[in-house]
Amino acid sequence: MKLPGDKAQHLILRDQQVISPSYPRGYPFVMDHGKGVYVWDVDGNRFLDFAAGIAVNSTGHSHPDVVKAIQEQAEKFIHISSDFYHAKWIELAEYLNRIAPFKEDAVIFQTNSGTESVESALKLARYHTGRTQFIAFMGGFHGRTYGSVTLTASKAKYHHGFYPLMNGVTHVPFPDPYRPILQTNPSEDIGDATIRYIEELFIHMLPPQDVAGIIIEPIQGEGGYVVPPQTFLPQLRELCNRYGILLIADEVQSGVGRTGKWWAIENFDVEPDIVTSAKGIASGMPLGAMIARKSITTWPKGAHGNTYGGNPLACVAGLETLRLIENGYMKNAAEVGTYCLLKLADLQSNHPSIGVVRGIGLMIGIEFVENRESRKPAEQLRDIIVDKAFELGLLTLGCGTSTIRVSPPLCITREEIDAGLAILDQAITFAEKNGS
Numbered sequence: 001m002k003l004p005g006d007k008a009q010h011l012i013l014r015d016q017q018v019i020s021p022s023y024p025r026g027y028p029f030v031m032d033h034g035k036g037v038y039v040w041d042v043d044g045n046r047f048l049d050f051a052a053g054i055a056v057n058s059t060g061h062s063h064p065d066v067v068k069a070i071q072e073q074a075e076k077f078i079h080i081s082s083d084f085y086h087a088k089w090i091e092l093a094e095y096l097n098r099i100a101p102f103k104e105d106a107v108i109f110q111t112n113s114g115t116e117s118v119e120s121a122l123k124l125a126r127y128h129t130g131r132t133q134f135i136a137f138m139g140g141f142h143g144r145t146y147g148s149v150t151l152t153a154s155k156a157k158y159h160h161g162f163y164p165l166m167n168g169v170t171h172v173p174f175p176d177p178y179r180p181i182l183q184t185n186p187s188e189d190i191g192d193a194t195i196r197y198i199e200e201l202f203i204h205m206l207p208p209q210d211v212a213g214i215i216i217e218p219i220q221g222e223g224g225y226v227v228p229p230q231t232f233l234p235q236l237r238e239l240c241n242r243y244g245i246l247l248i249a250d251e252v253q254s255g256v257g258r259t260g261k262w263w264a265i266e267n268f269d270v271e272p273d274i275v276t277s278a279k280g281i282a283s284g285m286p287l288g289a290m291i292a293r294k295s296i297t298t299w300p301k302g303a304h305g306n307t308y309g310g311n312p313l314a315c316v317a318g319l320e321t322l323r324l325i326e327n328g329y330m331k332n333a334a335e336v337g338t339y340c341l342l343k344l345a346d347l348q349s350n351h352p353s354i355g356v357v358r359g360i361g362l363m364i365g366i367e368f369v370e371n372r373e374s375r376k377p378a379e380q381l382r383d384i385i386v387d388k389a390f391e392l393g394l395l396t397l398g399c400g401t402s403t404i405r406v407s408p409p410l411c412i413t414r415e416e417i418d419a420g421l422a423i424l425d426q427a428i429t430f431a432e433k434n435g436s
Contacts (some may be wrong), residue, residue: 001393002082003391004084005041007043008030010310033061037061044055045186047390047393048419048420049407049408049409050396055405055407057280057283057432058279058410059283059325061284061409063320064323065324066321069317070285070313073088073315074313076312078313086310088315089310091315091319093221095318095322096105096277097389099262105294106293107293107294108203108290109290109292110289111288111306112288112306112307112314113278113374114142114253114288115142115143115144115149116145117252117277117289118250118252118277118314121292122147123299123303124236124292124299125246126212126364127299127318128246128299133170134168134169134212135170135172135211135215136169136214137174137220137225138154139154139173139224139226140152140215140223142252143252144158144338150169152222153171154223165249169313174194174223174228175193175195176228177191177354185289190232190347191229191232192326194232195232195235195239209243212245213218213243213248214247215249216236216247216248217253218264218362221275221405224400224403225359226404232268234264240273247270248273249276251265252277252279252280254363256277256279256411257280257361258332258407259361259363260331260337260362264360264363270323275289275292276351279411280319280322283317285313285314286312287317325410328411333361336413338362341364343417343418343421344366345357347428349355351425351428352372353368353370353428353432354367354368355432362407362408364407365399368403378393381402383429384427384435386398386427388431392423393423393425394426
């Protein structure tokens with residue numbers, strides 16, 4: 001197929017005149033419409049979607065139940081502001097309370113995005129604890145507003161030109177089993193070494209009694225879809241308990257059924273104090289949530305708020321999304337995700353450029369290397385694969401230095417996984433023969 005087509009080229013030229021150049025645009029896909037796991041561009045070309053709008057379109061594109069709920073709500077009212085009340089806002093909060101990853105009752109602050117959810121968590125943690133400091137992890141992505149981008153440490157360019165950032169954030173290495181930064185002692189894994197590093201930090205640099213919260217993606221997203229060792233998060237929970245520090249799980253990309261459980265942190269049998277959510281929570285409507293234990297939600301009326309929080313269109317989309325995920329798509333994510341990992345293991349055996357495949361459910365990363373002995377990241381090769389896959393009819397997104405993420409809608413079938421991996425196989429073969 002000719003890409004970009006004539007209509008796409010025209011729209012891209014118009015876009016360049018009026019849209020901020022700061023957006024990290026990839027290949028020239030100009031969308032017209034979508035249905036399920038397929039999308040069409042303005043020139044009529046069809047693509048299989050392995051990206052889902054950065055893991056947002058959890059129920060597929062334009063699921064009829066979600067569309068119907070939005071249409072029916074729009075005929076009633078579109079906005080009233082957070083100064084007043086409405087039933088759908090309450091229903092969604094009750095649903096999130098029921099599925100929160102801790103036994104205690106939850107209180108919900110609804111937002112418009114992931115970064116706003118994280119900002120809300122920072123404010124609540126400081127207010128409740130009376131402490132000022134935070135620990136975040138290298139490779140983490142938490143958003144681009146000032147507090148959130150200070151936590152973010154996946155790419156230096158997110159900080160360049162924006163200093164000074166928010167005061168009070170210390171970064172530590174994320175326990176990446178494939179690319180460990182810290183040296184391990186005998187009988188340690190990289191998770192153990194990371195906990196030991198934080199303890200050393202408390203001795204020499206950062207008083208633990210000043211730390212309000214430790215924020216972590218249970219599975220890193222933008223940093224490369226990195227899964228920590230199974231014992232790491234339980235150890236981190238115990239460390240937080242010991243020093244009275246709040247554990248904040250950033251589940252903006254990993255949550256809402258993507259890993260086959262409501263929240264990725266549940267795969268590690270850990271209960272956080274605060275969860276931040278967005279992306280897949282409302283099938284593409286701008287909705288986020290900060291979900292906190294009721295016992296720590298101690299701030300008073302007027303301490304925090306927003307104009308669009310609890311937007312009725314976003315709330316009904318969220319309710320339908322959660323019902324669809326609970327009634328089948330979450331189970332599908334677990335089963336099809338396991339199937340996809342097995343198929344990717346076969347793909348890895350045929351392609352020496354694949355260094356490692358990792359993930360849980362339908363949150364899967366494929367990391368490319370120049371060779372498996374050195375593990376040197378093959379960033380240019382990864383980019384060629386992404387572009388070639390697009391030419392062949394598959395939408396993918398990179399993450400980390402040299403990883404491709406597999407994060408399709410949670411409704412995807414085994415047959416659609418097979419179709420997408422067949423295209424990916426062709427793209428990798430092309431890149432290995434023609435890439436540098």
